[in-house]
Amino acid sequence: MHGWFGGAVELGLLYALMALGVYITFRILDFPDLTVDGSFTTGAGIAAVMISHGAEPWLATLAAFGGGLAAGALTGILHTKGKINGLLSGILMMIALYSINLRIMGRPNISLIRSETIFTGVSVLVIMPIIVIAIKLLLDVYFRTDQGLSLRATGDNARMIRSFGANTDNTKIVGISLSNGLVALSGAMVAQQGGFADISMGIGMIVIGLASVIIGEAIFGAKSIVRATLAVVLGSIVYRIIVAIALRVEWLKASDLKLITAIIVIVALVFPSVRKYMKEKSNARKRSAQLLAKAASESTTAGRNLTKEG
Amino acid sequence: MIEISKVSKLFNPGTVDEKIALIGINLKLNPGDFITVIGSNGAGKSTLMNIISGVMKPDTGDVSIDGRVITQQPEHRRARWIGRVFQDPMAGTAPNMTIEENMAMAYKRGQARGFQIGVTKARRAIFKEQLAKLGIGLENRFKAKVGLLSGGERQALSLLMSTFTKPQILLLDEHTAALDPARAELITSLTETLVREMSLTTLMVTHNMEQAIKLGNRLIMMDKGRIILDVDAKQKKDLTVERLLGEFERISGRKLADDRVVLG
Structure with missing residues (x-):
C-alpha cells in the first residue's frame, strides 16, 4: 500500500x-x-x-x-x-x-x-x-x-x-x-x-x-x-x-493546508453541539406533542363521562 | 489532638470592605470529639474550616496537630491528617473517573503517589468492603463514572472517601445542606455511623439546629468571628432549639440571623 x-x-x-x-x-x-x-x-x-x-x-x-x-x-x-x-x-x-x-x-x-x-x-x-x-x-x-x-x-x-x-x-x-x-x-x-x-x-x-x-x-x-x-x-x-x-482536489494548493485544518477543527467543534441542539429540540417537540395528545384524549373522555352522568 | 490558638483572619484589611472573619479564636479538639458548629451568616464558620485545612492561612495565631505546628503548611501537605467533605456534592469526587479510581485516590490520601497501579486486586477488595458499608449498592458499580451518580450517592461516596483512611480530623462543611431531606437524612445517619465506628475527631458545620443538637458530643456557637458558646456533652443532652436560640439572643443581643437556618 x-x-x-x-x-x-x-x-x-x-x-x-x-x-x-x-x-x-x-x-x-x-x-x-x-x-x-x-x-x-x-x-x-x-x-x-x-x-x-x-x-x-x-x-x-x-x-x-x-x-x-x-x-x-x-x-x-x-x-x-x-x-x-x-x-x-x-x-x-x-x-x-x-x-x-x-x-x-x-x-x-x-x-x-x-x-x-x-x-x-x-x-x-x-x-x-x-x-x-x-x-x-x-x-x-x-x-x-x-x-x-x-x-x-x-x-x-x-x-x-x-x-x-x-x-x-x-x-x-x-x-x-x-x-x-x-x-x-x-x-x-x-x-x-x-x-x-x-x-x-x-x-x-x-x-x-x-x-x-x-x-x-x-x-x-x-x-x-x-x-x-x-x-x-x-x-x-x-x-x-x-x-x-x-x-x-485540483484547485487547492499545498499552502491551503492550514486553512483546511482550521476548517476541519471548526466543523468538528461546531457539529456535535449543533447536532445535540437539534436532537434536543426534536425530542422536546415530540414529547410535547405526545403530552398534548394525551391531555386532549383525557379531556375528551372526561367530558364524555360527565355528559353521560349528567 | 488538634489545637487552634489565637487565630485571627481579616478579609480586605485596611479597606472600606474590611471584614473580621475570625478574631482570637481558641479551640481544642480532644481525640474522639465530635463538635457541631452553628452560627449566624458570616460568623466565620467556613473560614475556621479553611484555616484548619490550609486553604487559607491565618493572619495571626497557630494551628497544631498532635503538638506539631502546621500553620504554614500548604493544603496538600496537611491532607495526610485531614479528611474533608464539602457542601457541594460535586466537589469531593472526580466526575470523569470511575468509582474505584476515586477510591484509589482517596486510599493514597497524604502519601506519595508513585508508579504503582492505582486499582489492584488487593485494593479492590478493600474498596468493595468499604463501599458495602454505605448500603446503597455502589460496591456493584465499580466501573461506573462518578459523574453518573446522583447528588446523594456522590456525597455518600465523598464521605466514605474522606473517612475510610482514618484521618486525625474530619471536617464536614454543611455537607448535607445541598441535598433533599431524604438524602440529607441518609448522609447524616451515615456520618453518625462512620464517625462512631472509627471514633473520628470531627468538626461539623451545619445550619440545621436540631442536627447540631442531636449529633456529636459538643456544640459550639459562633458569631462575628468569635466562639460565643461552647456546650459540652452533659449540657447538650438538655438542649432544645428554643433554648439555643435564646442563648444566642442573650449573648449577642440580637436574633440569630441566618437565611438558611433550619430549625428542625
Whole structure:
C-alpha cells in the first residue's frame, strides 16, 4: 500500500505522538497548551543538529524528547508558580522557543538527506506502528498508576485531589512536560522522515493536534483512557487521509493546508453541539406533542363521562 | 489532638470592605470529639474550616496537630491528617473517573503517589468492603463514572472517601445542606455511623439546629468571628432549639440571623 494513501498513514503515525501530547494537555489536564508550536520544532531541531553532527539517531531522538520535557516543564512552572494565565504561559513559551530553536539549530534549515536516521534501511510503516503502539500502551498504564490518577484528577477536579494531598502544581508541571516531550519526539521523527528540520515547521501544530484529537474522539469514542488514546492515534491518521484527499482536489494548493485544518477543527467543534441542539429540540417537540395528545384524549373522555352522568 | 490558638483572619484589611472573619479564636479538639458548629451568616464558620485545612492561612495565631505546628503548611501537605467533605456534592469526587479510581485516590490520601497501579486486586477488595458499608449498592458499580451518580450517592461516596483512611480530623462543611431531606437524612445517619465506628475527631458545620443538637458530643456557637458558646456533652443532652436560640439572643443581643437556618 503506497501512493498517497500509504503516505497519509505514514504521516498520521508520525504526528500521532504529537496528537497524544496534545490530548494530555487539552483533554486530561484541561489546559490549552500552545507551547506545542515551539516544542515540535525544538524536537526536530535537537535531533537534526545532533544527527548532522554524527550522533547516533536513536540517541538524538531521545535527546529531542528530553528537550520537549524541559520546554513543557517551563510552561508548567510559568503557569503554576508564576501564576500566569494558562494560554498566555503557552504563548510566552512558544515565542521564547522560536529564538531558542534558532540557537539550537544555528540556522533556519538543516538538511538530513545524506545522514543516517532511525528510518535508514527500514520502512516507516514498519517501525512507526511499533513505536506509536508502545507509547500508547505505556501512557495507558501510566494513567492507571497512583501518579497518573492524580494527574487525571487535576484536570477533572483539582480541589478534590488537593484535599487528598496531591500537589496540583506538580501534577500540572509533570503533565505539560510529558505532553511536550511527546510533541518534541514527534518533531524529531518528522524531521528524520522528511529529511530536514525547519524553524517554521511547528507553526499551527497545536491546531493539527486538536484536529486529530477531536476527529478521533468523534469517530472512535473516548469512553476510557485506553479507548481515547487509540482514538487519538487513529484520528491523526484519519486527519492525514482527509488532508491528502483535500489536496487531490485540483484547485487547492499545498499552502491551503492550514486553512483546511482550521476548517476541519471548526466543523468538528461546531457539529456535535449543533447536532445535540437539534436532537434536543426534536425530542422536546415530540414529547410535547405526545403530552398534548394525551391531555386532549383525557379531556375528551372526561367530558364524555360527565355528559353521560349528567 | 488538634489545637487552634489565637487565630485571627481579616478579609480586605485596611479597606472600606474590611471584614473580621475570625478574631482570637481558641479551640481544642480532644481525640474522639465530635463538635457541631452553628452560627449566624458570616460568623466565620467556613473560614475556621479553611484555616484548619490550609486553604487559607491565618493572619495571626497557630494551628497544631498532635503538638506539631502546621500553620504554614500548604493544603496538600496537611491532607495526610485531614479528611474533608464539602457542601457541594460535586466537589469531593472526580466526575470523569470511575468509582474505584476515586477510591484509589482517596486510599493514597497524604502519601506519595508513585508508579504503582492505582486499582489492584488487593485494593479492590478493600474498596468493595468499604463501599458495602454505605448500603446503597455502589460496591456493584465499580466501573461506573462518578459523574453518573446522583447528588446523594456522590456525597455518600465523598464521605466514605474522606473517612475510610482514618484521618486525625474530619471536617464536614454543611455537607448535607445541598441535598433533599431524604438524602440529607441518609448522609447524616451515615456520618453518625462512620464517625462512631472509627471514633473520628470531627468538626461539623451545619445550619440545621436540631442536627447540631442531636449529633456529636459538643456544640459550639459562633458569631462575628468569635466562639460565643461552647456546650459540652452533659449540657447538650438538655438542649432544645428554643433554648439555643435564646442563648444566642442573650449573648449577642440580637436574633440569630441566618437565611438558611433550619430549625428542625
